[in-house]
Amino acid sequence: MERKEPSFTRDEAIEFVMREYGEMLKRMIYTYVKNHHTTDDLFQEVLxxxxxxxxxxxxxxxxxxxxxxxxxxxxxxxxxxPFQRMKLMKDQWLEQTDPKQLEDVVLQKEQxxxxxxAILNMPVKYREVMILTFHQHLTQKEIAEVTGIPLSTVKTRKQRAREMLKEKLIEGEWTLE
Structure with missing residues (x-):
């Protein structure tokens, strides 16, 4: 069992971790994020x-x-x-799309x-409700329980967030359901 040595400086500790555990850490990080560039960034943050x-x-x-x-x-x-959740949700959604309809996929991806x-640029209180609704698939009642805010407030925030989205996206050729 390894123990911290009194003469083990910070620099020596980092060198030791990189040498002894570096590859193992990178593999483990990759299993979480499944992206080589992100793995490298997170590995540096861990060090x-x-x-x-x-x-x-x-x-x-x-x-x-x-x-x-x-x-x-x-x-x-x-x-x-929140940003990572939105990206993962988008990637999962695109993977489920029929590859024969490439033009539709590209258009849907842009939309x-x-x-x-637009969601990520909303104030936090509205962004939170939209992410919990669309990413976590929570009901309004569940969102109220999770966030600790009244159900009526959740309903109001969700409605205002949808209105914000419509305003931001009104120039597009599609509508929110």
Whole structure:
């Protein structure tokens, strides 16, 4: 079981983590994000977090498990971000589309990108309701329970968010259902 050595400096710790656990960490991060560029970015963030938090490692656990926990938490934080959720939802939706209708897929992708951008540019209170509705498929009652706001407020925010979307997208040739 590895323990923090008193003479193990931050720089030495980072070198050790990269040498001993680097490839394993990258593979593990990739299983969460399934994108090589994102994996590289998150790996660098994990190394930075290990460097910053080195003085908090007390040796009660193995260095390997401590570093892995940091990496897993960073991946989960990344996947929970509203922008990432919208991107994943769009990608999943496009994968389910019949590839024979390429022109329709491209048009739908452009429309989806407009919707996603409009939602992401909304104030947080409206964005939250739209993401919980369309990504998490929660009912208005469930959204009220999850967020701790009254059901009437959820209904109002959802209606206002839809109106905002319509205003932003009114120039397009399609409508929201």
């Amino acid at each position: 930075l977090l290990v460097y910053r938090k080195w003085d908090r490692f007390d040796g009660r656990s193995q260095l390997k498990t401590w570093v892995m926990r940091i990496a897993i938490n960073r991946c989960k934080d990344f996947l929970r971000s 989806w990108e407009e919707i996603a951008e």
